Amino acid sequence: MKHTISVLVENHFGAFDRVATMFSGKGFNIRSISIGETEINEVSRMTIVTEGDDQIIDQVVKQLNRLIDTIKVIDLTGSNHVERELALISIGLQKGSMDEIKNICDIFRGNIVDINNKSMMIEITGPPDKIDAAINVLAPFGIKEVARSGTVALKRGEQTKFQKKELSTN
Amino acid sequence: MRKANAILTGADIFFECLKREGVEYIFGYPGGAVLKLYEKLYDIDFLQHILVRHEQGATHAAEGYAKATGKVGVVLVTSGPGATNTVTGIADAYMDSVPIVVFTGQVPSHLIGNDAFQEADIVGITRPITKHNFLVRHVEELAATIRKAFFIAATGRPGPVVVALPKDVINSSCEFVYPEDIEIRGYKPKYKGHLNQIKKAAEVISNAKRPLLYVGGGVIMSGGSNELAIFARENKLPVTMTLQGLGAFPGTDELSLGMLGMHGTYWANQAVNNCDVLVSLGARFDDRVTGKVETFATNAFKIHVDIDPTCIDKNVIVDLPIVGDVKHVLAELAAEMPKPPVVDEWWNQIYQWKDECPLTYEDNDGRLRTEFIIEKLSQKTKGEAIIVTDVGQHQMWTAQYYQFNHPRSNLTSGGLGTMGFSVPASIGAAFAVKDRPVISISGDGGFQMNMQELITAAFYKLPIKFIIINNSFLGMVRQWQELFHAEKYSFTDLSSSNPNFVKVGEAFGIESYSTDNPKDVDSLLNKALSVNDRPILVEFKVVKEDMVFPMVPSGASISQMILRRLNPKGML
Ligand SMILES: Cc1ncc(C[n+]2csc(CCOP(=O)(O)OP(=O)(O)O)c2C)c(N)n1
Numbered sequence: 001m002k003h004t005i006s007v008l009v010e011n012h013f014g015a016f017d018r019v020a021t022m023f024s025g026k027g028f029n030i031r032s033i034s035i036g037e038t039e040i041n042e043v044s045r046m047t048i049v050t051e052g053d054d055q056i057i058d059q060v061v062k063q064l065n066r067l068i069d070t071i072k073v074i075d076l077t078g079s080n081h082v083e084r085e086l087a088l089i090s091i092g093l094q095k096g097s098m099d100e101i102k103n104i105c106d107i108f109r110g111n112i113v114d115i116n117n118k119s120m121m122i123e124i125t126g127p128p129d130k131i132d133a134a135i136n137v138l139a140p141f142g143i144k145e146v147a148r149s150g151t152v153a154l155k156r157g158e159q160t161k162f163q164k165k166e167l168s169t170n
Numbered sequence: 171m172r173k174a175n176a177i178l179t180g181a182d183i184f185f186e187c188l189k190r191e192g193v194e195y196i197f198g199y200p201g202g203a204v205l206k207l208y209e210k211l212y213d214i215d216f217l218q219h220i221l222v223r224h225e226q227g228a229t230h231a232a233e234g235y236a237k238a239t240g241k242v243g244v245v246l247v248t249s250g251p252g253a254t255n256t257v258t259g260i261a262d263a264y265m266d267s268v269p270i271v272v273f274t275g276q277v278p279s280h281l282i283g284n285d286a287f288q289e290a291d292i293v294g295i296t297r298p299i300t301k302h303n304f305l306v307r308h309v310e311e312l313a314a315t316i317r318k319a320f321f322i323a324a325t326g327r328p329g330p331v332v333v334a335l336p337k338d339v340i341n342s343s344c345e346f347v348y349p350e351d352i353e354i355r356g357y358k359p360k361y362k363g364h365l366n367q368i369k370k371a372a373e374v375i376s377n378a379k380r381p382l383l384y385v386g387g388g389v390i391m392s393g394g395s396n397e398l399a400i401f402a403r404e405n406k407l408p409v410t411m412t413l414q415g416l417g418a419f420p421g422t423d424e425l426s427l428g429m430l431g432m433h434g435t436y437w438a439n440q441a442v443n444n445c446d447v448l449v450s451l452g453a454r455f456d457d458r459v460t461g462k463v464e465t466f467a468t469n470a471f472k473i474h475v476d477i478d479p480t481c482i483d484k485n486v487i488v489d490l491p492i493v494g495d496v497k498h499v500l501a502e503l504a505a506e507m508p509k510p511p512v513v514d515e516w517w518n519q520i521y522q523w524k525d526e527c528p529l530t531y532e533d534n535d536g537r538l539r540t541e542f543i544i545e546k547l548s549q550k551t552k553g554e555a556i557i558v559t560d561v562g563q564h565q566m567w568t569a570q571y572y573q574f575n576h577p578r579s580n581l582t583s584g585g586l587g588t589m590g591f592s593v594p595a596s597i598g599a600a601f602a603v604k605d606r607p608v609i610s611i612s613g614d615g616g617f618q619m620n621m622q623e624l625i626t627a628a629f630y631k632l633p634i635k636f637i638i639i640n641n642s643f644l645g646m647v648r649q650w651q652e653l654f655h656a657e658k659y660s661f662t663d664l665s666s667s668n669p670n671f672v673k674v675g676e677a678f679g680i681e682s683y684s685t686d687n688p689k690d691v692d693s694l695l696n697k698a699l700s701v702n703d704r705p706i707l708v709e710f711k712v713v714k715e716d717m718v719f720p721m722v723p724s725g726a727s728i729s730q731m732i733l734r735r736l737n738p739k740g741m742l
Binding site: 009010013014017018021022025055058059062063065066067068069070071 | 293294297298301302303305307322354355356357478479480482483484487
C-alpha cells in the first residue's frame, strides 16, 4: 500500500542524503520525495511517498526515526490530511489542438505558463491522482515533457507542528 | 562582563575535547591532512597515541578496546587513503554496535570536491555504515561536534561515528567554549521500558511451561549481566546466547545451553524449536540465528527487549515488544514476576537433548584438533581470559568450547564476519585489560590479513598470546565447498602457499612456537600463559579436513541440523 510520510529533519549538510541512503540501503521504495524549508529556522520537511506492506512501512518509519538528523516522523496515511503536487506538462501543438488542450487545462484548473507555435506548457496543481488524470487525458495530444514536484502534505488542523519540547536543543 | 574564553587553534581544541572525554588511547597513523594534530601529539602526555601499521588495524584495535571496556575507542587517520582504509573496521563496528569515533583528516575546505590530493568523500562513503557522521565546516563547530560524536557513539544502541576534519579547520582558531551538556533533538534514546509491557511479559513468563531466554550482545553492552543472572536463576530459566551474547551469562552455569543458531548446540536449537515463550534480550533475530525465519520458534510467544526500535519486527514478528535498555528492563522484569514458572519437565527434556547429542569430536587418533586446543585453553584459563577470535571455523569452535565466565571477554566479529579482526582487536584489548590474559585466535587465512600489526604488539610489549590455528585451508569456506559445492576446493588450499608462521613471528621479534602434536598443547599453552611482558606466538597445525558441527545449512530451518559428518572420509 502507498503511504505518505512527513519527516521533519535538521537542515544539516547531508541530511537529505542520509534519508536517501537509508532508503536505497534497506531496499525501500520511494515513489516521490520532496523537501523544502518550514516555518522553523533550520528545519526542513520531507514528504516521502513510499510503498509496502505494514511490516515494511513500520520499518521505514522506525529507520527514519533512527537517523540522528530526523526530528519527527509521521505517517500521514489514514489520518485526515491534505496532499498536493505540482506538475509542469509540455505538450506538442498540432493544427487545431490548442483549444482542446486549453479546455482540458481549464477543467483541471491549470494555467498555461508558456506557449510558442510548436508547444505549450501547462501547470497543474492538485492531489497526485488529479495530476495522473490530467496526464492521461493529455497523452493523446503528444506530451513532450513532464516535471512533477512530488507530493507535499500536511495534516489538517496543524497537528504536524512541533511540540515546544521537541524543538528545544537544550 | 563575561570572562573571555581562550582562543585556541582547532588542533588544541581537538585535544582539549579528547581530554575531557577521558580518552586514554588513540589508535592512529599520520599523514598530510592531520600533520598539525600530530605536531601537537608530540608533546601531549595525558593520552597515548598507538601507532598501528595499517589504518584498518587502528579501527579494529579501537573496537577491541571498546568491546573489552565499554568505553569509546578512538581512531585518528589522515584523509583519502588513510580514511578509506578504515572503512572495513567502521562497517564491522556498525554491524556489531561497537562505540568508536574515527577522526579522519580532510583536504582544506576550499578544495573539497576538487579531486584534491588525497581527497576522498569519507563522509559520503561511510554514511550507510555509521551511526552518524560529520564533516566539520568551521572551527567554531569543532568542540560541539566532538562532544556529539562521543555522545552518539556511546549512548542508545552504540555504534561508530566518523568525524572528518578539514585541514583548515584544524589550523584556524576560535574562542574555545566547551559544551558541557549536549542534547540533540532528533536523538533521544529510550532506556526505560514500558511498565505495562514489562508486567505483561512477567505474567506470560510466569505461566510458561517451556520458557527460553535468547540472549544477545545487547545484554553485555547495557551492562545487564548481573540482572540477567538474577532473573534467570530466580526463575530457573534456560539461557541460550548468540555469538555476541557469549559471556553475558557464565557458560559453565547449569542454566546455560551455550550458543544457538547455525553452529549452536543441538539442545539449544531444540529448545528454540520447542519453547512456548521465547524472550529475546538485546538480540536481533539475525539470519545466522534463525535459519529459515518461517520455521523459527513457530509456536512460541515471542517477547523482544531491545533498545533499538528498528530491531523489533524486522526479521521476526513478535508478540510483545519492549523498547528499552535491557539492563533496566531485566531488573524490572525480575521484580514484576508474580511467581516462577514451573519448568522441571522442560529441564528434563533439555537434559535429554543434551544427552542425545552432546558436543563431541574425534580425540583418539593422535591428531591435533582445534576443539581440543580450545577446551584445554578454557580449562587452563578457567574461562577468565579475553578471547579475541578471527572469522571461520576456529571462531565457531571457540564459541562452542570456550566457557566464557564474564561479559566483554568474547571479542569477535559477528555481524560483518571480518577476517583480519583478531590480531589488531587483541591489541586494543590488551591496552585496556592488564589483569587477565588476552588471547588472539586466528586461522591461517585471517591471520595473514592483518599480521603487520604483530609489530605493534611487539613494540608496545603487549603480553598477547597469538594463537594460529593452521589447517592449511580457508577452513570455513572449505567446509561449505565440501558440503554444498561439489567438493570443488576452489582457491581455499593454502598448504603450499602459507608462510612459515614461526619465522613470521620471529621477524617481528616475537618468540614463536609450532606443533602438530596434541601432546605439546599443554606445555605450549602453559608457556604462553606464563609470559606476561611481551607477546608470544603459537602455531597449532591441526587436521585439515575437520568440519564444524552441528550445522544448520544456510536458509534451512534449525530443525534440519547436520549433526556430524554423514559420510566420513579423508579429504584429498
Ligand atoms: C575479509 C574477509 N574475506 C573473506 C571472507 C570469507 N570467509 C569466511 S571464513 C573464511 C575462511 C577463513 O579461513 P581461516 O582464516 O584459515 O580460518 P578457518 O576457517 O580455517 O578457521 C573466508 C575466506 C571473510 N569472512 N572476510
